[in-house]
Amino acid sequence: MSSLPILGLYVVPAILLFGGTIMILRITKTTLILPFEYGTWLLPGFVYWLIPIVIYELRWYGIGLEGPSKTLANLFEPVLVAVVYWVVFIARLAVAKSRPEINQRAALYCIGAGIAIAVAITFLLPVLAE
Numbered sequence: 001m002s003s004l005p006i007l008g009l010y011v012v013p014a015i016l017l018f019g020g021t022i023m024i025l026r027i028t029k030t031t032l033i034l035p036f037e038y039g040t041w042l043l044p045g046f047v048y049w050l051i052p053i054v055i056y057e058l059r060w061y062g063i064g065l066e067g068p069s070k071t072l073a074n075l076f077e078p079v080l081v082a083v084v085y086w087v088v089f090i091a092r093l094a095v096a097k098s099r100p101e102i103n104q105r106a107a108l109y110c111i112g113a114g115i116a117i118a119v120a121i122t123f124l125l126p127v128l129a130e
Contacts, residue, residue, distance in 0.1 A: 003053060010045030010078035017086040021093075032096045034104060040111050044085045044118035048078060051122050074128050081121050085114040 018041040025033060055067035070077070092110040096103040 003049060006075075006078055007045055007049040009075060010048060010082050011042070013079050014041055014045060014082040014086070017082060018089065021086070021090065025093075030097075032093050032103065034107050037107055037111075041085070041089065041114070043111065044081050044114040045078065047115050047118040048081050048122055051119065068123055068125075069127055074125070077121055077125060080125075081118050084117050084121070088113050088117070 022033060022038070052067050052070070055065045058065055088110055092106045095106050
């Protein structure tokens with residue numbers, strides 16, 4: 001099961017969106033991003049990529065889960081995960097700028113929201129016909 005291109009479809013827009021945002025924050029010398037956050041923007045992509053693989057592998061152990069049967073028409077979904085999580089990330093930065101005392105809590109909620117976004121898009125978006 002070769003699904004590595006799906007991860008690549010998430011990583012490319014995520015690098016552009018999050019990398020550009022982090023670069024702008026570094027240039028303006030804004031310290032809103034915490035040290036543990038520099039790699040967490042990859043987590044929703046990994047979750048989106050791993051869910052179908054885990055469901056497929058669990059069948060070998062007798063656990064018959066029905067995962068979403070995605071087709072090539074659903075190739076925009078990894079990009080959608082990146083864009084929606086980036087919007088949540090920008091909202092988190094706005095909250096952290098206005099209320100710096102809750103910066104760490106907002107960062108942790110943002111990471112959790114990113115994982116929830118990946119799971120929701122995987123299971124709740126309908127399968128598109130080819």
